[in-house]
Amino acid sequence: MDYTNFNIEDFLTNESFVNYCYDTNDDDKKHWENVILTQPLLKKQITEARELCLLLGIKVSKAEKQQALNNLKKAIEREQLQSTNITKGKVRRLWFARIAVAAALLVFAMVYSIYKYTSPVSGAVLYSRVTDASYHIVARTNFNGRKKVALPDGTIVILNGASTLKMANDYNNNSRHVVLTGEAFFEVHKDKDRPFVVLTSKTATTALGTSFKVSSYSTLKTASVMLVTGKVKVESTRPHSNINDQILVPGQQVTLADGASGFIKSNFNTTKLQNWIDGRLIFSNANFAEIAAKIADIYGVQVAANSKDTSKIKFTGQFDNKSLTEVLDAIGFVNNFTYRQKDDRIKIVF
Incomplete structure (x- = not known):
């Protein structure tokens, strides 16, 4: 199918596309990945529409999001049904129906645009943007070794065994984003204008200048964040989970297990963490x-x-x-x- 004439609102009201965004149907996922591959000019528009779906999934409940989409689809279906039996006396009413639907979509798009450019981008959206083309490997360790890595901004990373650290290609220019698979301790160089974000398959940890440990091995069913100094915000990178963000103060940790409905917050033994660092x-x-x-x-x-x-x-x-x-x-x-x-x-x- 040719989606050249689709706009963001068309994608959003397409059930197959919504399934693709939230990874709820393998066939739909393969279909839209193929669309991106065969129609590369649509990639930017599809990416923006997907980000909107992810943002909706984070900011409202699943039931509210589904109800809003259902209402919009019903309004469009009613307008389409009326258009098949147009009479002269119904033209004015049909015209107003079309205006109502168009206005709803326009307001929706405007609100989204304002939100997109004035609010911090969520961890889930940031993780959805991670590709091999936008990030490169900084360091990788085998099961037997650790590495100490200095990032361009002065941030120091202790990368544990069997771990990989990737860095955004524009790191230290417009952003400070890294992707971790495994485990690492971060001593973050302070920069109030560019928050430091560690992305994993389960969590996104945001800090300005602080020190903390992140653990998220692909073979384990849990991820954790331990804070030593400063303050961090920890989010889930699963966009449809509706898991509440957590703010940590020194001595606190959060864990997130596969399938869990929320983070578990607790205190940790600082001596134990120091032993890990040493x-x-x-x-x-x-x-x-x-x-x-x-x-x-x-x-x-x-x-x-x-x-x-x-x-x-x-x-x-x-x-x-x-x-x-x-x-x-x-x-x-x-x-x-x-x-x-x-x-x-x-x-x-x-």
Whole structure:
């Protein structure tokens, strides 16, 4: 189908397009991705219409959004039905009906335009704009290593194992946006005119000048944000979830699980986070569960073993800024096991 004559309002009242925006129908998603591919001149217009759908999903409830769209569709259907049985006496009424529908769409578009250019862009919309063409990889780590990265504005990032950090191509010009897969600690250089935003598949964390840790591994079902200094706003990047934003003060954290209806806010142990920053592991006659939990916390990898054998494992010792391989080799030597690694998962072998 040729959508050349479609405007933003036409896209918005198209059920297939709405399904594409909210990723509720695979066939519709494939259809509109194909439209973008085969009709590249429509890409900008489709992107703007999709942003509008996402904004609607964030600012109003799903029921309210659906009711508004249904009302608009009914008004258009009534106007179209009347147009099939036009009589001379009904021309004036039909004309007014058309004016009413057009006016509603015009006001809707004007409100959207004002909102778009005067309000901060939501985390969900920012994440929807992330593409390989607009972001590039700054640093990537394997399961065994960490990296300390300095961004162009002076922001310092400690990137944990099995993690990837991408940066917007216009970083430090018009914006300061990065995309994280995995886990990292950020010491953000203060800039009141350009908020620093960390985007993940689950969360968007916005700050001016502060320090915080973000965790969002693709293999885990939860994401978290821990705040050390300053203040941050944490949003969900799932546009149709209607999850309330959270403001954190130092010592607070939020977690978001797959399928959850909201963030869970709590306090965290600052010493534990400092140990993470320093790469410090302390074990005192630790059993397997304690060892696996601390390794997951420091290195972001999951350690598994046959449950029948884990009762044999005990370890006492301390590691300061050591690689995961060095830690596992030492614990394995004492407990007579080796291990296999695949991506961010470790399998203990006796």
